[in-house]
Amino acid sequence: MSTISTASTTNTANRTTPKSYALRDSITMLRRNLKHAQRYPAMTVSTVVMPVMMLLLFNYAFGGALGAGIGPGAQGGSGGAYIDYVAPGIILMAATAGAVATAVGVCVDMTEGIVNRFRTMSISRASFLTGHVVGSVIQTLLAIALVVGVALAIGFRPNATFVEWLAAAGLLAGLTLALTWLSAGVGLIAKTPESASNIPLPATFLPFLGSAIVPTDSMPTGLRWFAEYQPFTPVIETLRGLLMGTEIGTSGWFALAWCAGLTVVGYLWARRAFTRTAAR
Numbered sequence: 146m147s148t149i150s151t152a153s154t155t156n157t158a159n160r161t162t163p164k165s166y167a168l169r170d171s172i173t174m175l176r177r178n179l180k181h182a183q184r185y186p187a188m189t190v191s192t193v194v195m196p197v198m199m200l201l202l203f204n205y206a207f208g209g210a211l212g213a214g215i216g217p218g219a220q221g222g223s224g225g226a227y228i229d230y231v232a233p234g235i236i237l238m239a240a241t242a243g244a245v246a247t248a249v250g251v252c253v254d255m256t257e258g259i260v261n262r263f264r265t266m267s268i269s270r271a272s273f274l275t276g277h278v279v280g281s282v283i284q285t286l287l288a289i290a291l292v293v294g295v296a297l298a299i300g301f302r303p304n305a306t307f308v309e310w311l312a313a314a315g316l317l318a319g320l321t322l323a324l325t326w327l328s329a330g331v332g333l334i335a336k337t338p339e340s341a342s343n344i345p346l347p348a349t350f351l352p353f354l355g356s357a358i359v360p361t362d363s364m365p366t367g368l369r370w371f372a373e374y375q376p377f378t379p380v381i382e383t384l385r386g387l388l389m390g391t392e393i394g395t396s397g398w399f400a401l402a403w404c405a406g407l408t409v410v411g412y413l414w415a416r417r418a419f420t421r422t423a424a425r
Contacts, residue, residue, distance in 0.1 A: 167269040167271055167272060167275075170268045170269040170272035171269065171271070171272040171275040171276055171279070172276075173268075173272065173276070174272045174273055174275065174276020174277070174280075175275070175276040175279050175280050176276075177276060178250070178276050178277055178280035178281075179280050179283070179284075181250075182280065182284055188245070188246035188249060188250070189246060189284050189288065191242070191245075191246070192239065192242045192243045192245075192246055192284070192285060192288040193239070193288045193291050193292060195238070195242050195349075196235050196236070196238045196239040196242055196288075196292045197291075197292060197295050199235050199238060200231070200232065200235045200292065200295060200296060200299070201299070203227075203231050203235070203358060204227065204228050204231065204299060204300070208226070208227040208228065208231070209227075211227055211231075211358065211359060212226065212227030212230070215227065215230060215359060215360060215363075226300060228296070228299065228300045228301050229301060229302060229303075229389055230385070230389075231357070231358060232296040232301040232388075233357075233381060233384045233385040233388055233389070234352055234355070234356065234357025234358060234381050234385075235292065235296070235357065236289060236292050236293055236296065236317070236384070237317070237320070237352055237357065237377065237380060237381055237384060238349065238352050238357070239285065239288050239289045239292045240285055240289060240317055240320050240321045240324060241324060241345075241348050241349045241351070241352065241377075242285075242288070242349055243281060243284065243285030243288060243321060243324070243325070243328075244324040244325065244327065244328040244331075244345040244348055244349065245328070245342050245345050245346065245349065246281065246284070246285075247277065247278070247281040247324075247325050247328035247329055247332065248328040248329070248331040248332040248335065248341040248342065248344065248345050249332065249338050249341050249342050250277060250281065250332065251274075251277050251328070251329050251331075251332025251333060251341070252331075252332040252333075252335045252337070252338050252340075252341035253338050254273075254277075255332065255333060255422065256336075256337065256338065260273065260422070273419070274329055274415055274416070274419055277329055277332075278322070278325050278326060278329055281325045281328070281329075282318070282321050282322055282325050285321045285325070286317070286318060286321060289317055289321075303388040303389055304388075304389065304390050305387055305388045305389075305390070309387045309388070310387075310388075312387050313384055313387040313388055316380065316383060316384060316387070316400060316401075316404070317384070319401070319404035319405075319408070320380055320400075320404050322404075322408055323403075323404050323405075323406075323407035323408040323411060324348065324407070324411075325411075326407075326408055326410075326411025326412045326414075326415055327345075327348075327407060327410070327411035327414070327415075328345055328411075329411070329415040330411055330414040330415040330418050331344045331345055333415060333418035333419055333422060334418055351375060351376075351377055352377045352381060354368070354371065354372055354375065355372050355375055355377045355378035355381055356372065356378050356381050356382060356385075357377070357381050361373050361378065376403040376407065378396075379395075379396040379397075379399035379400040379403060380396075380400040380403065380404070382394075382396040382400075383396045383397045383400040
């Protein structure tokens with residue numbers, strides 16, 4: 146009986162591949178990061194608070210003036226209120242706000258020495274970054290959903306179909322994944338959590354220099370050129386087109402290209418930075 150049991154255990158161990166170990170360890174790290182976010186929710190809450198404050202500010206304080214300047218034809222597929230124009234841009238800002246939390250979380254683990262403890266354990270090295278990235282993507286998508294709920298509560302009225310909502314969600318998930326990998330790289334190279342929180346801030350406000358608040362046509366020539374060719378503008382225009390039925394044109398292809406390119410760059414950068422720290 147013991148011989149059969151031993152043989153069975155040996156066969157099971159032989160069937161366990163490095164990929165299964167990596168998946169198991171990544172799930173463990175994901176669970177750790179989600180529990181950590183539950184116990185210390187300050188960064189997660191800030192991911193929601195900032196976009197919501199921006200949404201309320203631009204809708205109630207500046208919405209009348211900005212909406213009148215834009216004109217009804219540019220505010221939505223059916224010429225709706227300014228909230229229909231600005232909401233997609235602010236929803237995207239929730240994805241950029243999540244980048245700060247990711248960078249800080251990775252940096253805290255690196256500076257507090259927990260990663261050195263992980264290296265002494267029999268776990269997959271890839272699981273550390275995978276757990277952080279997947280956990281941050283989940284938290285950021287939940288924050289985006291809450292911002293969408295607030296937008297709907299204060300008058301945002303999209304006319305998207307179910308398929309268009311799914312496409313919009315996929316686009317936001319792709320952008321979130323790209324920004325999360327880039328932020329993981331920031332967290333790995335940052336010396337302190339404070340610097341990790343400051344480095345991604347320009348990306349948080351970059352949508353303001355796109356078409357999030359006003360159309361790029363209303364901007365001066367130099368700023369207009371930058372706004373039209375920076376990464377967030379095609380994503381905003383695609384998201385707005387999916388939700389409000391406005392023209393997308395080639396923005397959809399550019400948005401997908403930017404998301405894919407930034408994801409690859411962020412992944413390779415984070416992986417290389419983590420390998421360098423492991424070699425020290």
